[in-house]
Amino acid sequence: xxxxxxxxxxxxxxxxxxxxxxxxxxxxxxxxxxxxxxxxxxxxxxxxxxxxxxxxxxxxxxxxxxxxxxxxxxxxxxxxxxxxxxxxxxxxxxxxxxxxxxxxxxxxxxxxxxxxxxxxxxxxxxxxxxxxxxxxxxxxxxxxxxxxxxxx
Numbered sequence: 112x113x114x115x116x117x118x119x120x121x122x123x124x125x126x127x128x129x130x131x132x133x134x135x136x137x138x139x140x141x142x143x144x145x146x147x148x149x150x151x152x153x154x155x156x157x158x159x160x161x162x163x164x165x166x167x168x169x170x171x172x173x174x175x176x177x178x179x180x181x182x183x184x185x186x187x188x189x190x191x192x193x194x195x196x197x198x199x200x201x202x203x204x205x206x207x208x209x210x211x212x213x214x215x216x217x218x219x220x221x222x223x224x225x226x227x228x229x230x231x232x233x234x235x236x237x238x239x240x241x242x243x244x245x246x247x248x249x250x251x252x253x254x255x256x257x258x259x260x261x262x263x
Contacts, residue, residue: 116233119170123207124148130225132167142180142230145210149224160194160213163228171202171233179210180230190216193229202236 120132133143147153148166155161171177179198186192194213210229214220222228 142232144227145229147226154221155214162209165208178232189220
């Protein structure tokens with residue numbers, strides 16, 4: 112069973128036609144869909160990138176982060192994805208959540224007000240402390256980056 116966490120959220124604009132706040136689209140979804148809070152249609156050319164406003168701000172509790180992830184169907188159909196995926200919203204960030212998208216497709220993509228453009232996943236944060244050592248313990252894996260993809 113999933114853990115429920117109460118997170119304060121606020122709408123930043125009262126336009127009279129409020130788009131939905133982030134929400135789960137199925138009972139077992141890990142990510143909540145985020146909608147574009149645009150005042151006009153936005154067309155993104157191939158390889159174009161932009162910040163899309165969401166119209167909300169969050170107060171993520173200490174010890175957690177919110178991750179912004181691409182929507183797989185949108186990426187497959189149009190090539191629209193998140194440039195810095197996953198984007199991280201830290202617990203001390205209180206400004207509007209904006210989604211940095213890029214069109215990796217070969218055709219222009221038009222985004223309209225209310226379109227579902229990304230997913231938001233809330234996750235616990237693990238803080239580490241480094242313990243510097245002279246040498247790391249050896250493992251069976253050797254060969255560097257990409258080594259497991261090579262055949263011997």
